[in-house]
């Protein structure tokens with residue numbers, strides 16, 4: 001996570017717009033409206049959950065998830081299969097998005113930081129995850145879209161039971 | 168433990184079935200920690216993780232926390248991570264470098280071979296503390312050996328040599344290392360640590376189970392089939408799509424591949440891939456640069472021989488599963504009868520083009536990642552098996568697939584009647600019984 005780069009105060013309107021997109025994204029995941037969720041991402045989007053703290057890139061170190069749009073589509077698709085054992089029933093989640101901040105902008109994209117507290121419930125087990133998240137949001141003809149999402153879990157390096165939901 | 172005498176244990180392992188208690192009874196698990204994990208050679212790491220004097224890593228042998236160090240004289244030591252004073256662990260880092268280990272509790276200080284160097288306020292422990300110091304080092308694991316860079320240790324002072332223990336299975340390690348143009352591999356790329364609520368045996372049984380992919384992985388096979396076909400130029404997603412599709416190989420393929428076991432419960436299966444992008448031995452142009460480097464280093468003929476080996480998973484019973492094709496190694500940590508942790512490591516082929524390593528990382532993510540499309544379904548099934556095997560009705564677990572068709576094969580191996588034979592599980596339990604009933 002980079003430091004706050006812009007010293008200027010982001011406009012209220014920009015912050016509010018970014019926030020609404022993040023909230024909507026979280027809500028779609030909790031509602032399990034995954035096709036609509038995927039529509040929030042640009043065609044060239046990446047979705048990254050690094051394995052290591054401070055991981056520099058997804059090429060030299062493994063990632064809990066490192067997906068392009070094609071792979072995200074496969075994830076969404078897998079839920080619809082009648083023998084998706086780890087996804088039937090699908091985990092129920094509550095994504096709590098907070099501390100939303102505009103971290104900076106590089107021309108066409110806005111860098112937005114947030115923190116995520118996620119409660120997951122499936123088959124008599126409930127887990128809590130915490131993460132700091134960075135979105136890169138891009139203005140497109142269809143509206144503001146997610147060009148990149150990075151989720152740094154506080155326990156990414158821990159011994160973890162299988163993860164069959166999206167952060 | 169009186170409940171399970173040697174005769175009872177022997178009655179629970181039949182040639183074509185075993186008693187469910189072997190997966191679900193905590194008393195049996197305790198015996199396994201003493202007699203199986205306390206005796207067998209266990210994989211504890213790789214030389215490349217501790218190249219220099221003072222380097223160390225921590226891991227477990229069975230449930231016991233251990234430190235693996237490179238001592239000043241260059242030898243590898245494995246020590247129980249337990250202060251000889253009142254028992255605190257002396258090191259909590261997964262990996263690192265240090266001159267000595269200082270216990271956080273009262274400052275006892277140990278060298279990297281475990282010997283006790285310094286005791287603060289030593290006189291307070293009695294007059295002969297200086298003399299006793301030589302007996303108060305960290306407990307060294309009695310046997311440590313290495314095979315082609317892979318570090319093994321045994322908690323038992325006596326037993327078969329590592330070379331006897333590995334037997335023909337050593338060829339799987341050779342397969343992994345020989346693929347490196349520089350003749351060495353190194354650990355790289357992070358460690359996945361996935362957990363499941365199930366017995367440790369379930370993962371070892373699964374890795375040589377060619378019958379399960381079409382059922383367990385049906386959803387990821389289908390989702391990958393629905394995805395756009397791999398094309399040129401190649402995309403990052405293609406390795407994942409190809410690998411998930413291959414898991415849906417027709418039953419005839421799974422039936423036709425070879426599956427072998429060796430003494431001590433080890434085993435390996437032949438490759439089932441028909442996609443040349445996933446098999447270096449097939450002539451996909453992607454691998455041309457790699458082939459060239461290998462041929463340059465070891466000669467054309469030898470390179471062809473190395474790449475002609477098409478082996479998928481190998482099991483070193485009871486704590487390791489690995490594969491040379493995509494350079495993955497998994498260490499199994501049994502925590503309780505119904506709780507297991509698996510650490511997955513990736514390796515870099517020294518001297519190979521960067522693309523080979525990127526393939527390794529992409530492959531690890533798709534198959535061994537904690538959130539992988541593939542692994543999550545395996546974990547779900549292990550947990551379902553564990554749940555089923557706690558039911559009191561029905562004592563037996565059937566392992567009869569291919570039973571009667573196992574045959575001796577070249578090089579002191581046995582081969583399953585078909586690629587989906589349950590021979591590897593039968594062989595694991597035969598070894599299990601020998602460990603568990605040995606005096």
Ligand code: FES
Nearest residue numbers: 250252253270273
């Ligand atoms: S417990 Fe280690 S010095 Fe006391």
Ligand SMILES: [Fe+2]
Nearest residue numbers: 379380383545
């Ligand atoms: Fe599997």
